[in-house]
Amino acid sequence: MERSIIHLNVADFAAAVERTLDPRLAGRPLVIARPAAARATVFDMSEEAFREGVRKGMPLARALRLCPQARLLPPRPERYARAMRLLLEAALPYAPRVESGRADGHLFLDATGTRRLLGPPMDVAWRLRREVRDRLGLSPIWTLAPNKLVAKAASRLVKPEGEYIVAEGEEESFLAPLPLELIPGLERRDLAALGAFRLRRAGEVAALALEELRILCGERAAFLHEAVRGIDPSPVRAAGDPAPEVGGEERFDGETADEGELFAAAARLAERAGAELRRLRLAARRLRVSLRYADGGSAHRRVPLLSPTADDFLLRDAVRRAAAAAWRRRVRLRGLALACEGLVFPPAQLTLFPDAGAPGKGRPRLMAAVDRVRRRFGEEALRVAAALPPRAA
Amino acid sequence: MSAACEIRVGTCGYSYPEWVEAGFYPPGTRAADMLPLYARHFPVTELNFTWYQMPKAPALERMLRLAPPGFAFTAKLTRTLTHEVDPGQWRGQAALFREGISPLLEERRLLAVLLQFPASFVRDPASRLYLARLIEELEGLPLAVEFRHASWAEERVFRELERRRVTLAVLDVPPLPGLFPTVEAVTHPGLFYVRLHGRNARGWRSGNLQQQFDYDYAEPELRAWAEGPIPRLAARAARGVVVFNNHVRAQAARNALGLQRLLAASGLLPAPPPWSAASST
Numbered sequence: 001m002e003r004s005i006i007h008l009n010v011a012d013f014a015a016a017v018e019r020t021l022d023p024r025l026a027g028r029p030l031v032i033a034r035p036a037a038a039r040a041t042v043f044d045m046s047e048e049a050f051r052e053g054v055r056k057g058m059p060l061a062r063a064l065r066l067c068p069q070a071r072l073l074p075p076r077p078e079r080y081a082r083a084m085r086l087l088l089e090a091a092l093p094y095a096p097r098v099e100s101g102r103a104d105g106h107l108f109l110d111a112t113g114t115r116r117l118l119g120p121p122m123d124v125a126w127r128l129r130r131e132v133r134d135r136l137g138l139s140p141i142w143t144l145a146p147n148k149l150v151a152k153a154a155s156r157l158v159k160p161e162g163e164y165i166v167a168e169g170e171e172e173s174f175l176a177p178l179p180l181e182l183i184p185g186l187e188r189r190d191l192a193a194l195g196a197f198r199l200r201r202a203g204e205v206a207a208l209a210l211e212e213l214r215i216l217c218g219e220r221a222a223f224l225h226e227a228v229r230g231i232d233p234s235p236v237r238a239a240g241d242p243a244p245e246v247g248g249e250e251r252f253d254g255e256t257a258d259e260g261e262l263f264a265a266a267a268r269l270a271e272r273a274g275a276e277l278r279r280l281r282l283a284a285r286r287l288r289v290s291l292r293y294a295d296g297g298s299a300h301r302r303v304p305l306l307s308p309t310a311d312d313f314l315l316r317d318a319v320r321r322a323a324a325a326a327w328r329r330r331v332r333l334r335g336l337a338l339a340c341e342g343l344v345f346p347p348a349q350l351t352l353f354p355d356a357g358a359p360g361k362g363r364p365r366l367m368a369a370v371d372r373v374r375r376r377f378g379e380e381a382l383r384v385a386a387a388l389p390p391r392a393a
Numbered sequence: 394m395s396a397a398c399e400i401r402v403g404t405c406g407y408s409y410p411e412w413v414e415a416g417f418y419p420p421g422t423r424a425a426d427m428l429p430l431y432a433r434h435f436p437v438t439e440l441n442f443t444w445y446q447m448p449k450a451p452a453l454e455r456m457l458r459l460a461p462p463g464f465a466f467t468a469k470l471t472r473t474l475t476h477e478v479d480p481g482q483w484r485g486q487a488a489l490f491r492e493g494i495s496p497l498l499e500e501r502r503l504l505a506v507l508l509q510f511p512a513s514f515v516r517d518p519a520s521r522l523y524l525a526r527l528i529e530e531l532e533g534l535p536l537a538v539e540f541r542h543a544s545w546a547e548e549r550v551f552r553e554l555e556r557r558r559v560t561l562a563v564l565d566v567p568p569l570p571g572l573f574p575t576v577e578a579v580t581h582p583g584l585f586y587v588r589l590h591g592r593n594a595r596g597w598r599s600g601n602l603q604q605q606f607d608y609d610y611a612e613p614e615l616r617a618w619a620e621g622p623i624p625r626l627a628a629r630a631a632r633g634v635v636v637f638n639n640h641v642r643a644q645a646a647r648n649a650l651g652l653q654r655l656l657a658a659s660g661l662l663p664a665p666p667p668w669s670a671a672s673s674t
């Protein structure tokens with residue numbers, strides 16, 4: 001079945017919303033951050049500030065050095081959430097399935113099979129854009145493609161405004177000349193692994209066979225092999241569908257006061273969550289880690305991730321950090337639970353700050369081997385030692 | 394003279410999944426395979442998506458590779474130059490359009506850029522000035538203008554188009570007040586351009602393309618065009634494009650095939666090109 005997926009994207013959503021409320025902000029660099037915070041980071045910025053090098057998550061001090069003339073505004077998440085709700089309401093009549101993320105200005109509409117009722121999908125997209133512009137004063141990008149991955153890549157290509165139509169059958173040739181950073185779902189470590197072989201464009205990676213890719217990228221090869229070809233079967237979730245829950249719980253046999261045992265449980269939870277996130281083609285922005293004490297009490301910690309990820313190793317480190325931080329009482333533990341929050345379609349990866357912790361060449365190969373063994377002999381056939389209880393390890 | 398006129402009949406757009414259900418494309422035809430199949434029946438198509446999306450050279454180059462030799466295109470001018478004009482930005486948009494459409498021009502496959510103006514584009518000093526500036530900005534591209542508002546049906550307008558060597562689109566539309574009527578004027582000896590929109594008077598202003606362009610031309614209506622206006626236009630132009638826009642349920646394709654048969658029977662169309670389908674479905 002050929003699909004018609006519309007991606008509607010208000011670029012720099014927070015800055016765009018602020019501008020609808022104060023037109024004097026138009027055309028000037030705008031940085032949204034909480035200046036009072038001790039180590040404030042950039043929440044969002046306008047295109048003008050982006051061009052000066054300002055990025056989301058960057059320390060505010062650095063952002064202001066790069067763009068000293070920027071107008072600084074505090075983030076007002078409730079404003080963005082309200083604008084997002086209005087955006088979703090505007091879109092609902094245009095497709096039977098509309099997927100809305102958090103308040104980030106992204107919507108996916110599944111216009112498959114609605115042509116007779118609503119007209120050609122490109123006309124639907126154009127009319128929706130017009131309505132959003134007239135009603136909300138926002139000026140979204142729209143793209144139309146056979147799936148979410150290609151539609152989102154097209155949005156990134158035309159950002160900060162414009163439109164793009166990728167016809168069915170054109171996915172691979174459309175992506176081929178694009179830098180890998182624009183392909184949704186690619187993570188920093190993928191870019192590092194591929195960049196080490198001077199692979200910078202989707203077409204260069206698409207020229208590799210799956211086996212070759214496996215040598216470079218290990219267990220990520222299957223995903224990458226599809227992504228650079230513009231293959232993405234993931235569905236548009238209907239508005240109101242609850243976001244899928246990713247996470248789980250580990251209970252200790254009896255109770256434990258052993259940090260090693262806690263860390264092993266953390267690694268197992270992270271592994272399972274990472275696999276599930278990758279299957280859903282999502283990434284987590286935050287983790288919520290809960291400790292159950294033996295006396296019935298509990299402690300929770302929320303940790304933000306540096307950038308949204310589905311990487312087992314990054315997840316594992318974050319779960320461990322959070323668990324260690326949460327364990328403040330001198331009381332034995334009964335269990336550990338993990339919930340992945342802020343699930344998003346994986347963001348574009350910027351290579352501005354090369355990741356010192358990026359995995360070497362050996363690890364992906366090891367992971368690929370582990371994956372193959374597990375597929376054949378089952379999940380328990382091989383374990384990363386970190387996931388084993390300390391005595392067994 | 395008329396024998397020398399090279400007439401091409403086709404449809405507005407070719408990528409319609411519902412044309413598979415309607416039987417024009419074989420069952421299971423994917424969007425990517427439609428252009429080669431379409432080109433077995435018709436030597437021209439009018440690109441519709443360039444109205445929605447600023448054309449991008451790489452995309453048009455990919456499309457060109459799917460079209461057989463000799464197949465030609467016309468392309469609608471992007472909406473930011475006809476329907477949603479920003480006074481501060483339209484020149485930049487015109488430059489982008491010129492750049493995006495260049496593969497068709499370089500390959501000599503572009504018969505016309507269609508400047509289609511909405512019914513709200515009424516003939517007044519501001520509109521006349523804009524149209525003149527737009528034509529100058531697009532200098533060098535083969536241009537055709539379609540008006541929807543009757544105020545443009547003036548001899549002075551036709552003379553000015555003639556002076557600027559711009560084709561006036563000849564329309565077939567429902568008989569509704571205020572609509573630009575059928576005017577058999579040839580304003581450019583290089584090209585006449587006929588657009589048949591159907592005559593669905595009730596659906597025309599519904600705001601829904603599926604209703605606006607839901608119409609099936611009857612044989613006598615096609616015959617009237619094949620025997621009246623088309624030969625007369627052909628007598629005064631070197632080339633001609635006739636496209637059907639009543640795309641709902643592939644009526645456009647069926648009507649275009651019917652018109653081709655009629656024109657061939659009266660000697661106005663040459664023998665079908667070798668790559669054309671032998672059948673006359």
